[in-house]
Amino acid sequence: MHFLACAQSWAVWLALLSAGALAVGSHDQRPFVSNRGSGGGAHKARVGVGYVGGLNPLSHQDYAPFTLAPFDAESFKPYGHLPSLTNDFTILQHPAFPKYSVRIKKSDFCDGTVAAYTGYIDIEARHLFFYFFESRSDPAKDDVIFWTNGGPGGSSTIGLFMELGPCRVVNATATEFSEESWNSNANIFFIDQPVGVGFSYAEYGEYVSTTEEAAKDIAAFVAIFFENFISLRGRAFHMAGESYGGRYVPLFASAVYDQNAKLVEAGLTPINLSSIMIGNGWTDQYVQSLAYYDMQCGGASFPPVFDISTCVRMKQAVPRCAKLLHASCMDVFDGVGCYEATAICELELQTPYMASDRNPYDMSKKCEGGTILEGSLCYSVIDSIEEYLAQPSLRAQLGVDPAITTNHTTRSEAVGARFAASLDVLRTSHDYVAALLERRVRVLIYAGAYDWICNWVGNERWTRALAWSGQAEFAGQQLRDWEVGGAVAGKTRSAQGFTFATIEGAGHMAPYDKPKESLELVNRWLAGEEL
Numbered sequence: 001m002h003f004l005a006c007a008q009s010w011a012v013w014l015a016l017l018s019a020g021a022l023a024v025g026s027h028d029q030r031p032f033v034s035n036r037g038s039g040g041g042a043h044k045a046r047v048g049v050g051y052v053g054g055l056n057p058l059s060h061q062d063y064a065p066f067t068l069a070p071f072d073a074e075s076f077k078p079y080g081h082l083p084s085l086t087n088d089f090t091i092l093q094h095p096a097f098p099k100y101s102v103r104i105k106k107s108d109f110c111d112g113t114v115a116a117y118t119g120y121i122d123i124e125a126r127h128l129f130f131y132f133f134e135s136r137s138d139p140a141k142d143d144v145i146f147w148t149n150g151g152p153g154g155s156s157t158i159g160l161f162m163e164l165g166p167c168r169v170v171n172a173t174a175t176e177f178s179e180e181s182w183n184s185n186a187n188i189f190f191i192d193q194p195v196g197v198g199f200s201y202a203e204y205g206e207y208v209s210t211t212e213e214a215a216k217d218i219a220a221f222v223a224i225f226f227e228n229f230i231s232l233r234g235r236a237f238h239m240a241g242e243s244y245g246g247r248y249v250p251l252f253a254s255a256v257y258d259q260n261a262k263l264v265e266a267g268l269t270p271i272n273l274s275s276i277m278i279g280n281g282w283t284d285q286y287v288q289s290l291a292y293y294d295m296q297c298g299g300a301s302f303p304p305v306f307d308i309s310t311c312v313r314m315k316q317a318v319p320r321c322a323k324l325l326h327a328s329c330m331d332v333f334d335g336v337g338c339y340e341a342t343a344i345c346e347l348e349l350q351t352p353y354m355a356s357d358r359n360p361y362d363m364s365k366k367c368e369g370g371t372i373l374e375g376s377l378c379y380s381v382i383d384s385i386e387e388y389l390a391q392p393s394l395r396a397q398l399g400v401d402p403a404i405t406t407n408h409t410t411r412s413e414a415v416g417a418r419f420a421a422s423l424d425v426l427r428t429s430h431d432y433v434a435a436l437l438e439r440r441v442r443v444l445i446y447a448g449a450y451d452w453i454c455n456w457v458g459n460e461r462w463t464r465a466l467a468w469s470g471q472a473e474f475a476g477q478q479l480r481d482w483e484v485g486g487a488v489a490g491k492t493r494s495a496q497g498f499t500f501a502t503i504e505g506a507g508h509m510a511p512y513d514k515p516k517e518s519l520e521l522v523n524r525w526l527a528g529e530e531l
């Protein structure tokens with residue numbers, strides 16, 4: 001059984017398939033598992049999977065940021081300005097966050113036209129790697145974007161080197177400049193989180209297994225970074241992500257927002273959280289998990305892909321699945337029951353598609369290199385990214401800690417298994433989106449229309465169903481076309497700071513397929529323009 005419908009770390013849910021087979025005996029899916037994941041993690045990960053969290057009727061956990069440490073304002077000297085950083089690490093700190101520090105260096109790679117920086121957020125034994133690129137336009141004034149990929153366990157290097165970064169990996173040793181990078185008009189971070197992903201690491205076996213825990217580290221990092229670079233203070237800030245980022249980003253942004261009250265109290269500048277952006281996200285999974293039917297049998301983007309017999313079975317499964325999810329995940333949150341309900345829904349509505357040779361991230365394509373259930377990544381470029389980041393000279397240039405003796409972890413099975421064991425993967429995040437909207441943080445939900453796994457139908461449905469003060473105006477609108485260069489780029493609706501948009505002809509990694517349209521979407525969004 002797997003939960004990570006929007007995962008970019010397929011091997012993670014391969015691990016869960018075998019673990020789930022123990023939990024839900026009558027739905028043994030092991031025949032699909034080929035255990036091709038790196039290092040045989042599918043079996044190792046099984047150990048970590050259980051029902052930690054168990055019964056939690058409120059389905060609510062606490063991401064509340066740490067209380068800031070009392071400090072003497074005189075004792076803090078901000079670092080100053082980004083361009084003064086050198087090729088050696090500089091350590092940034094803030095006395096309000098005594099357990100945290102940031103290592104940062106100039107790295108001069110990937111873009112070539114602007115400064116690039118890399119480093120670590122050090123939280124006692126946890127170390128999160130990040131990439132930071134200045135804007136190609138006006139770095140001293142442009143907004144700042146924070147980007148994370150999903151998984152859980154997926155590295156943001158997929159976003160950086162395949163989708164929206166300043167360069168794209170072409171093979172094991174080379175990248176090419178990307179004209180349509182999202183740093184065209186914004187400074188941008190790519191962060192590998194939680195520990196265990198990318199070049200992020202931990203000592204003493206430390207790990208993070210929920211989004212709430214991860215959110216605290218992110219909020220503290222953002223505060224330390226913005227406090228140290230004077231010209232960044234008060235700069236408009238946008239938190240963005242994809243796939244499981246549909247859970248990460250609403251919680252990360254909420255932690256940043258709530259932390260602001262504490263920053264103000266301590267006399268610090270609050271983070272100017274302007275918006276969140278989620279691409280092909282997994283946010284309200286109990287709505288989204290029913291939408292597979294519409295994609296594969298309901299003609300939502302393509303004609304039905306299964307025979308009538310299969311589609312009829314799926315159609316009949318939809319209301320039953322809805323009822324099961326309601327009873328065990330929504331009316332109350334019963335960890336065991338919700339886990340099982342999700343397993344049954346997946347078996348009925350997802351497994352047939354994933355066992356086929358179709359690409360779950362793009363219905364117009366075949367999955368390269370076998371089916372996703374066999375552990376294929378479907379895109380060979382992701383393998384190239386891993387090879388590219390294996391180069392010792394590049395790792396030295398980036399400042400990858402010598403403590404990391406393994407290859408870059410483009411997808412971590414262990415992280416995915418931990419998030420499953422903590423039941424993080426069963427929790428919804430849409431209420432955080434509503435809460436941000438009520439506080440005038442703008443929200444952009446976009447979806448490549450060819451994606452199956454976190455498809456536009458499910459995203460459109462939950463955005464319309466979302467309860468907030470602007471719901472009637474938002475949900476009451478017809479979808480309209482939006483255009484780039486006179487051609488239809490997708491459909492959209494928008495009200496009171498909440499925008500939903502599709503990108504036609506794009507899959508899950510929308511900027512990979514439609515870089516021009518995706519950049520235009522983001523540029524208009526940053527500028528506060530209508531699409």
Ligand SMILES: *[C@@H]1O[C@H](CO)[C@@H](O)[C@H](O)[C@H]1NC(C)=O
Pocket residue numbers: 170171172173174
């Ligand atoms: C990688 O791509 C670069 C640029 O296209 C090319 O010069 C180089 O030969 C390629 N290397 C390999 C190993 O294919």
Ligand SMILES: *[C@@H]1O[C@H](CO)[C@@H](O)[C@H](O)[C@H]1NC(C)=O
Pocket residue numbers: 234235236237272274
């Ligand atoms: C926050 O950013 C917005 C742009 O999104 C800008 O208009 C506003 O002045 C900024 N606020 C502060 C306090 O700097």
Ligand SMILES: *[C@@H]1O[C@H](CO)[C@@H](O)[C@H](O)[C@H]1NC(C)=O
Pocket residue numbers: 386387390406407
């Ligand atoms: C690390 O990556 C390189 C290049 O992809 C590969 O040849 C090597 O086998 C990998 N090492 C391990 C330990 O996985």
